[in-house]
Amino acid sequence: MPPIEILSVEEASERAAPTTVAAKDRTPTQRRFYALSLKDHFRLLLPFLLAGAAGVLARVKYPYWWPANELVYFLADALIVAMILGIAFDVFSAKLLVERISDGLAQTLVGRGLPAEMQGLVRDVVSTDLVRDHYVKSYAFSNPDDGRVQVNVEVRYEIRNYSEAVRDYAPELTAETFFLPEFRFLEYGIAGRKTYTFSDENLASMVEVEEALGVTRVPRSALPALSLKPVKAGEKAACQVTWRYGLTVPEQYCDVTDLDEATLGATLHVEAIPEELEFVSGCDASLHHEAGSQSWYFERAFIAGQHLRAWWFRRKPSGRVSRSRP
Incomplete structure (x- = not known):
């Protein structure tokens, strides 16, 4: 006798043949922080993106015969480089940096004075899903x-x-x-x-x-x-x-x-x-x-x-x- 799957009317209309996906065994992993959504990443990168856009605009639109053109181009290049560095930092370094900082704060604030093993248990309780x-x-x-x-x-x-x-x-x-x-x-x-x-x-x-x-x-x-x-x-x-x-x-x-x-x-x-x-x-x-x-x-x-x-x-x-x- 196959397992019975009961679906609501809306979901049943979308799925003609439901498939069964096996759940993975939960392993006791220590989760330090939650993953950011795409919206959160966009909000963090918005200042860098605006700076880069301003740099590109200045590079393309500022006439070379206007005064201080070399200074403007230099600042435009700096803004573009800042955008690239900001994106690279968010993609490759922010997660590790936040993780290291959170570990340091946890050792200081969570179960202060307790052995590291006890602090780990307290963090596990705090990170319960x-x-x-x-x-x-x-x-x-x-x-x-x-x-x-x-x-x-x-x-x-x-x-x-x-x-x-x-x-x-x-x-x-x-x-x-x-x-x-x-x-x-x-x-x-x-x-x-x-x-x-x-x-x-x-x-x-x-x-x-x-x-x-x-x-x-x-x-x-x-x-x-x-x-x-x-x-x-x-x-x-x-x-x-x-x-x-x-x-x-x-x-x-x-x-x-x-x-x-x-x-x-x-x-x-x-x-x-x-x-x-x-x-x-x-x-x-x-x-x-x-x-x-x-x-x-x-x-x-x-x-x-x-x-x-x-x-x-x-x-x-x-x-x-x-x-x-x-």
Whole structure:
């Protein structure tokens, strides 16, 4: 069954046969500044272009019999040379110069006094492009059978581009091979524009197993990239992502949620759980959880690489169905 691509009416009329372009794996590169647009380059070069135009005009139009013609020609040549040097500087040297200056300022101002390695981490946070919001991870547990339970997991979130340029995005999901993961559904896109939908059959052909790490994943390189316009350019719509997958886990175990991208707030929610099991989460000062509730909300910002942890185990007969871990 091929993946389903939903297009808006305007886009569908322009594209008769949409093509799928694989997204490149994102590598942790340190971005120091944003590339200038053609309009920005033109604004920077405008004084040099005007000076060069004045020099050319003086060279061509100023009569040789008028007074001080040699001085005028000398100044005209100087203006033309200034234009050439300005263009050459903008094309070949400005980027390197700004990069060196920004590095020097960053070492002085960002994490002042910290080791260079720590300053690099701070700069990575400052240069974050994509940020997730409304992150919700839901669990539905089956009845225990021979010491194991089936867990149906759904992950939903929105992601926006906070850089100053268009960024390509495709989601990725990783699970431990020990849990026998089954990737069942993926949908991501911007409502009313473009949405990609993949069934379990589609995802099965994309799965990669890394035996050395003991993980199974659907890599973003196997999925078509979606172009996200920057929020600073007036983009209000977010890319909405939904994953559904299944795990087979021990009836008393834990789940570690790896937030591999910057995330604003996160919620863990239990859709269904047998009476004999108890689900807990916590160990974070930002946690909001009411007694008897099936939701745990973490009201904080997470940088890429941070984690959330949850536990489930057989509860005591007098215990509560759910609680927070202090």
